[in-house]
Amino acid sequence: MAVVEQQSNIPAYVATRPQSEALLALRRTALLVLRVVLYTILTLIFLVPFIWMIFGSVRDEKEIFQYLYPFSWHTFFPVHWTLEHYMDILGISDAGKRFGLNFGRNLLNSAIVSTGVVICSLLFNTMGAYFFARLNFPKKNWLLAFVLVTLFVPLEVTMVPLYIVVRALHLQNSYWAMIVPWFASPFVIFALIQYFRDIPYELDEAALLDGASYFRILRTIIVPLAIPGLVTMALLEFQFIWNLFYWPLIAVQDNNLQVLQVAISSQTTQQQTFWGRTFAGSALASVPVIIIFLALQRYYIRGVASTGIKG
């Protein structure tokens, strides 16, 4: 992608109109105010549900409904702060124990599965991408086509078929079921091939003449030079697997193995829904990830923009 000088063109059109100084200044101020107002409205539209969730998770249950009408400051902002809902869902408080809640365990499961997938994915996709970007092999393009066609295998539509296979392998209802199907990804291989091709091949050649093995070249030359690409891919893969819902829902029945996303969902489908606990569970499942992504936004945007991957 060509990097172009970033400058906005719109004011240029405005500025070319012959107008008096005062009018121009007025117009500029009006545009600025309009812009700020629009920015604020847009930000609120996208953040209000999260604000509601976070504040709702740290206030008394009855407060959530008490201040709903009329719409006011306290519709969002707690009067009495409490961490009770978090104690409940983590099974620390008595009420939480009585309901058999143990989101800590589900959180751990999510962490295990995500870590497993990200590590496997980094290892096997890096090896695969290295093969396609660097190594000689007869009919390599056919193999690449074999890999890239799977880009077009739609995810949700093939969940039932995937389940049939995983069941036939007797992997269902285990961590393996949640990790093994995702240990390689056509998206990641495709993206990493682009990153690897940017590394000069002369480095490989020199190492090959020195008698270095393929694996050694990959480890000592390619990987260190492709760190930004690898970070981006790890991030995207982590988001994909952490947020996955449909697959763990059908692949795992044992609540002790279940991931957080499914656990919070099943909590809401019981006869009585506790809003405070639901808020707390949702916050637990989303806020850490949101923070990671906002902090590493640059990598993330570049990754999405370059490959069009969706989590």
Next chain:
Amino acid sequence: MYERPGSRGFFTWRRRQLLLAFLFVVPALINFTVFRYIPILASIRASLYQYSLLGGYGDFIGLDHYARMLHDPTFWTSLRVTTLFVIYKVPIQIVLSLALAVFLQRETIGAGIVRSAILTPMVTSIIVVSILWAMMYHSQQGLIQSMLNAVGIPRQAFLSDARRALPAVTVMMIWKDLGFSMIILLAGLKAIPQTYYEAALVDGANAWEAFRRVTIPLLMPVLMFVIVTQAIFSFQVFVPVYQMTKGGPQDSTKVLVYYIYQQGFRFQDMGYASALSVVALVILIVVSYLLMRWLQPQT
């Protein structure tokens, strides 16, 4: 084939190198074979049998599942609901994200903050988003009721009203996916050379004309990519329906993937669920092919 001195028999030096190279790609190839290709074949096979999760494979019944589909009103309803969802969602989302991409492309702190805000729903899991919005849409205690109340509009039913449930889910999904299409369009906008705009300016074009004659044509390949991928993703919507409406009220939100899930895991009819999956897959392939054909000549 020439042999280096010291190599033995079958394992010539060259073959050994090829084998070593192949080892790098073997794990990925195995993964794609077992978890991407075989499932499709397995579902084609399962669709020809009586097959339930509890009972396993039963009788071979040929194309009976496919024949059943023709006379299954719920299948046709689900196809209609899914199509409506895609038709509601994709055009609105594309127009909004293009407008936002143009509006927010400047590199200022303010625009950066708004972009981050729009990105937040995108990185949040779809299940959390569905849970939150179901609570916001709640007919008594929902936040949206409170906001409507503040501007003098009486309580409305959203998810429990058969006419409003699908639009309500659509609004939420546009909100969630807007960030994704915006990021890609922003990257597309950045790739348009500034000189093109300058040339348009010299020709006396105003901002709107420059947008229509420079931005849109040059952005067309990116726009096409976004439209096709969003159509494919949207066609497979599942989680919001599972969490918010369970396909109701009166099947008004029963999308195809949810119906497949119901047949396979609620009614234990894996054979029929497989047949439905195969049909959904074929529809997706045909639709994405047609979309690409239809959008290609304009680029």
